[in-house]
Amino acid sequence: MAKSKKKVPGLNSSSMADISFLLLIFFLVTSSMDTDTGLTRRLPPPPQDEQNLQEMEVQRRNLMVVLVNSQNQTMVRDQLGDEWYANITEMVGRGGKVGLKDKVKEFVTNPNNNPNLPELIEQDFGEPIGTVLTTADHVISLQNDATTSYKAYIAVQNELVKAYNELREEAALKYYNKHYADLLPDQQEKINKLYPQRISEAEPKNYGGGN
Amino acid sequence: MGKFNKSGGRTMPELNTSSMPDMIFAILFFFMVTVTMRSEELQVKFKLPSASEVQKLEKKSLVTYINIGIPVDPRLGTGTQMQLNDKLAGIDAIQDYIAQEKASLNEADQQFMTVSIKADENTRMKYISDVKQALRKAYALKINYSARKAEN
Numbered sequence: 001m002a003k004s005k006k007k008v009p010g011l012n013s014s015s016m017a018d019i020s021f022l023l024l025i026f027f028l029v030t031s032s033m034d035t036d037t038g039l040t041r042r043l044p045p046p047p048q049d050e051q052n053l054q055e056m057e058v059q060r061r062n063l064m065v066v067l068v069n070s071q072n073q074t075m076v077r078d079q080l081g082d083e084w085y086a087n088i089t090e091m092v093g094r095g096g097k098v099g100l101k102d103k104v105k106e107f108v109t110n111p112n113n114n115p116n117l118p119e120l121i122e123q124d125f126g127e128p129i130g131t132v133l134t135t136a137d138h139v140i141s142l143q144n145d146a147t148t149s150y151k152a153y154i155a156v157q158n159e160l161v162k163a164y165n166e167l168r169e170e171a172a173l174k175y176y177n178k179h180y181a182d183l184l185p186d187q188q189e190k191i192n193k194l195y196p197q198r199i200s201e202a203e204p205k206n207y208g209g210g211n
Numbered sequence: 212m213g214k215f216n217k218s219g220g221r222t223m224p225e226l227n228t229s230s231m232p233d234m235i236f237a238i239l240f241f242f243m244v245t246v247t248m249r250s251e252e253l254q255v256k257f258k259l260p261s262a263s264e265v266q267k268l269e270k271k272s273l274v275t276y277i278n279i280g281i282p283v284d285p286r287l288g289t290g291t292q293m294q295l296n297d298k299l300a301g302i303d304a305i306q307d308y309i310a311q312e313k314a315s316l317n318e319a320d321q322q323f324m325t326v327s328i329k330a331d332e333n334t335r336m337k338y339i340s341d342v343k344q345a346l347r348k349a350y351a352l353k354i355n356y357s358a359r360k361a362e363n
Contacts, residue, residue, distance in 0.1 A: 017228065020235035027242045036274070036327060037265035038357040046347045068336075144336045151260045151332035153339070154358055158262040165264055201343070 062118045062137045070145040072152035079116035088155050104163035141200045167195045255280035255294045257331035261361035275312045279330035302341050309349035329357040
């Protein structure tokens with residue numbers, strides 16, 4: 001009984017590519033690659049004692065109040081005076097008025113040591129920034145009305161963040177000769193310390209109109 | 212001159228496709244690994260506001276979503292509603308929801324938990340403020356106002 005050599009029939013794998021294509025397309029369709037983007041904020045911890053909400057003591061010159069009302073108008077108030085923006089276009093500085101962003105930048109840097117703008121405090125930030133004057137105690141208080149639209153609120157938030165981002169970019173170019181985005185994480189942290197985002201989101205109040 | 216017109220014609224050499232499935236599988240595995248499946252179905256519709264200074268949200272596993280908008284199904288009302296996980300809920304459900312989401316993370320990561328608020332641009336701030344207050348009470352302090360990237 002000599003064994004006849006049986007040939008193993010070859011598996012036809014020509015449809016393999018089609019099957020794997022099908023799987024691939026299935027995953028492509030069901031998956032979501034979109035990355036979420038947004039404005040990141042940190043909320044203050046809840047008040048320990050509901051009865052006595054202690055108000056944070058802030059010197060008048062260190063405080064800038066940005067108020068978005070129920071008609072989505074924006075008002076900025078600091079010691080220099082008030083500014084009204086009737087709509088978002090004016091607020092971003094395209095309506096002939098000085099935009100909110102530039103007002104915030106002036107407020108945060110206080111370049112001319114104006115007594116009506118936040119107090120300049122000398123602080124050491126380490127190499128390569130060294131000791132510089134910053135407005136370490138400034139606070140931007142963002143307030144809104146109950147019927148303010150989310151869109152207007154985000155537009156104002158965006159302008160505030162933009163002001164800080166531009167200041168940080170300028171500082172990065174000045175001290176590191178690089179764009180902020182190209183800096184190493186610890187370098188970015190130093191710049192962030194130089195211009196910390198001090199935005200306070202107050203509890204809403206009902207300022208006339210809307211309820 | 213017969214050099215240029217060979218009779219008998221050259222046949223096109225066949226492309227070897229035996230490695231094709233392997234390549235496709237490699238792409239397939241790449242997608243399977245990098246991708247997160249759509250886990251929940253949206254029951255509210257929203258158009259996110261746009262902003263130019265948006266940052267990318269990293270570490271998706273640490274992100275909890277709160278969707279705020281108008282219900283897709285008009286039988287559920289036409290006012291602003293909030294969706295947590297896959298059902299509509301009221302503001303008072305936030306604390307439980309956050310506690311539950313927090314518990315599902317491991318302890319080292321809990322402090323990095325981010326809550327992404329995806330709200331329609333026409334939502335009244337009253338609603339957002341209430342959500343924010345609830346989040347403060349639940350000690351979910353890292354929040355992210357979800358927005359589309361746009362130049363403005």
